[in-house]
Amino acid sequence: MGLLSASLSVARYRVEGDTDESLFETVKEGLTKHAISEIEDEYAEIAVGWTPFESPYDPDFEKFSYTFGTYFLFSLRIDKKSVPAKIIQKHTAMEITKRLKESGRDFLSRNEKTDIKDTITEKLMRQMPSTPNIYDVLWSHEDDTLLFLSTQKAANEELETLFKTSFKRKLIRLFPYTMVEGNPNFSDKERDLIANLGPVKFSR
Numbered sequence: 001m002g003l004l005s006a007s008l009s010v011a012r013y014r015v016e017g018d019t020d021e022s023l024f025e026t027v028k029e030g031l032t033k034h035a036i037s038e039i040e041d042e043y044a045e046i047a048v049g050w051t052p053f054e055s056p057y058d059p060d061f062e063k064f065s066y067t068f069g070t071y072f073l074f075s076l077r078i079d080k081k082s083v084p085a086k087i088i089q090k091h092t093a094m095e096i097t098k099r100l101k102e103s104g105r106d107f108l109s110r111n112e113k114t115d116i117k118d119t120i121t122e123k124l125m126r127q128m129p130s131t132p133n134i135y136d137v138l139w140s141h142e143d144d145t146l147l148f149l150s151t152q153k154a155a156n157e158e159l160e161t162l163f164k165t166s167f168k169r170k171l172i173r174l175f176p177y178t179m180v181e182g183n184p185n186f187s188d189k190e191r192d193l194i195a196n197l198g199p200v201k202f203s204r
Helices: 023-033 085-103 110-127 153-167 176-181 188-195
Strands: 011-016 046-052 071-080 131-140 145-148 170-173
Touching: 023 153, 046 153, 071 153, 085 110, 131 153, 145 153, 153 170
Parallel strands: none
Antiparallel strands: 011 145, 011 170, 046 071, 071 131, 131 145
16 A cells, blocks of 8 residues: 555654754665565565665666655555465475385485475475555654554554664554654653553443
8 A cells, every 4th residue: 555545644753863964865775775575585575675666577776766855755665575375385296206116115204394395495485476465654844743554453563673673763653542652742741641551331
């Protein structure tokens, strides 16, 4: 689900860290260094990295802009590989039948079957194309806020980890408690009261 979709799921963040003249250079370096890399020919289940908003399948930040006014706009791409269990089961059974026929034996040991399954899984993983998932990121460097176009837990965790690694800044997820914590209009006493709030049961 992207920024230009008809409906949006949005997670809001506050960006913690000093904003100075070197921010633009830091962002450029972080995006370039941690751009998504392909995993088509590697035995890897997941790849995570940045990609331009305008060109999610061509992660070249020299060709495509990521600055728009007071915003940085780019995307997080998460590529995943997975082989359906039934396909692994099918190919493993076929290989076991082949081995038995070639050897003239009646059965294979558990370890042999495990080795066959592992070999089949690795082979299929190498052949399987990855599935890309793209999530847009809108970062206002003027007021240190960020919108992430996903509320999926796994995607948000990948964002928070890669963001800190790339830009040396921490993301704080905004919900009522964290919004109060970062608001100077609330006193320490009021923050303590809000932190100790609990659910109220209205039905008997």
